[in-house]
Amino acid sequence: MEPLFQYQDNLLRGVDNKFRRYLHSEINWKQRMIAIKGPRGAGKTTLMLQYMKFDLKEEKSKALYVTADHTWFYNHTLLDTAMDWFKHGGRILFIDEVHKYPAWSRELKNIYDGLPEMRVIFSASSALDIYRGEADLSRRVISYSLAGLSLREYLSFTEGLTFDPVSLNDIQSNHRDISNNILEKIQPLPAFNRYLRNGYLPIIAEGEAEYLPKLEQVINAIVDTDLAYIASYNAGTAVKVKRLLGVIAESAPFKPNMSALARKLEINREALYEYVYQLRDARLLNILSAEGKGVSRLQKPDKIFLENTNLAYAIDTHPDKGNIRETFLLNQLLNTGIDVTSPVEGDFSTSNLIIEVGGKSKTSKQVKDAENYLVAADDIETGFGPKVPLWLFGFLY
Structure with a gap:
């Protein structure tokens, strides 16, 4: 095990x-089996290594980190590795990118059942359904999802500025005070505009000039590698999926005509629906449906957005500014765990709130008949009444 x-x-x-x-801080690290899912570049590996290096204390000597695509697994299995590590006193096993190991679910089940004193913490692509592998892990694994950076985290990561997260209720009831407290430390609009372009993933630490080329590599790796493992994509499928992503990007938020789109991509409607939802699972798209609609993978979404700006x-x-604003707000709401639907009036609806998005001159005209609403306005530092700075929604998580 020396190479490991x-x-x-x-x-x-x-x-x-x-x-x-x-x-x-949200993970219960003492669970016997933990899954950390998230998009490439979100920081899953660092999250596990930080816990191992700085939190395990005396247990650190009993922990082993492996990545599922290591050459070690060319002639060793995950199960054999776990068994050998246990015999040498190991009690914690970190497994990175488990989706790259063909029999991942069956062997994780065998480790869980056969080594009850072993804790397993593994990371996986967002697109991996950990409950639909060859073996039933639903009663064994606790799953957590890691989104990209919020604006609040981006400011901490790049500027060293610490702010507490706020709730949607906080924004609705107290946004002026919250905004003014933040303004005492920073003028948010310049940082917000940088964040919209190149601040969602921690790879920003490698430099702004390198960010977008590296993000293109991330997109290619998700489609060519992750979905190839998970959804058995071949080269031809990957090309069609990238074309689909490009079509959506040109006009997102995209109100899809699925039949016309299927003809344009030369695929059938069933395959098109599957690709859209796979890209959603892989955190490249967000899907918005009207309130009361189901979430079937065979159901046409009302709107399709890119997952992040x-x-x-x-x-x-040169993406459309209005689209960027809506993409940002939907992304931050969903990443906070808030259910969002498409309302008849306004842009987004939560359980008890309608939100209209626009520039600094945006009014409440389109949502004034709603019982409970906010106007999320760009290019303003503070708001008044139901008009709230758009950037403030970046402090939700």
């Missing part, structure tokens, strides 16, 4: 504790 320890030690040396993702800049050099 050498690989682990090299990674641990490069990990610091200056910034931690919001999810770190950075994707728009990676795919289209």
Whole structure:
């Protein structure tokens, strides 16, 4: 097992504790089996390594980190590795990118059942349905999802500024005070505009100039590699999926005519629906449906958005500003765990609130008949009444 320890030690040396993702404090790390899902580049590996290096204390010597695509697994199984590690006193096993291991679900089940004293923490692509593998893990694994950086985290990561998250109720009832408290530390609009273009993933630490090219690599890796493992994509399928992503990016938020889109991509409607929802699961798209509609994968979405604003800049050099605003707000609401639907009036609806999105001159004309509403306005530092700065929604998580 020496190659695994050498690989682990090299990674641990490069990990610091200056910034931690919001999810770190939400995970119950004592569970026997934990799944951490999220898009590429969101920080899943760093999250696990930080916990291993800085939180395990005396248990650190009993922990082993492996990545499922390591050459070690060319002639060793996950189960055999776990068994050998347990015999040597190991009690914690971190497995990165488990979706790249063919028999992942069956062997995780065998580890859980056969080594009751072993804790397993594994990461996986957002697109992986951990409850639909070859083996039933539904009663064994606790799953957590790691989204990209919020604006609040981006400011902490890049500027070293610490702010507490706020709730949607906080924004609705107290947005002026919250905005003014933030303004005492920073003028948010310049940072917000940078964030919209290249601040969603921690790879921003490698430099703004390198960010969008690296994001393009992330997109290609998700389609060519992750979905190839998970959904058995071949090269021809990957090309069609990328074309689909490009079509949506050109006009997102996209109100799909599924029949016309299927003809344009030369695929059938059933395949088109499957690709759209796979891209949603892989955190490249967000889907919005009208209130009361089901969530069947065979149901036409009302609108399709790119998952985050950075994707728009990676795919289209000059994306539409209005689309960027809506993409940002939907992304932050969904990442907070808020259910969002498409209302008859306004842009977004939560359980008890209608939100209209626009520029600084946006009024409440389109939603004034709603019982409970907010206007999320761009290019303003503070709001008044139901008019709220758009950037403030970046502090929800």
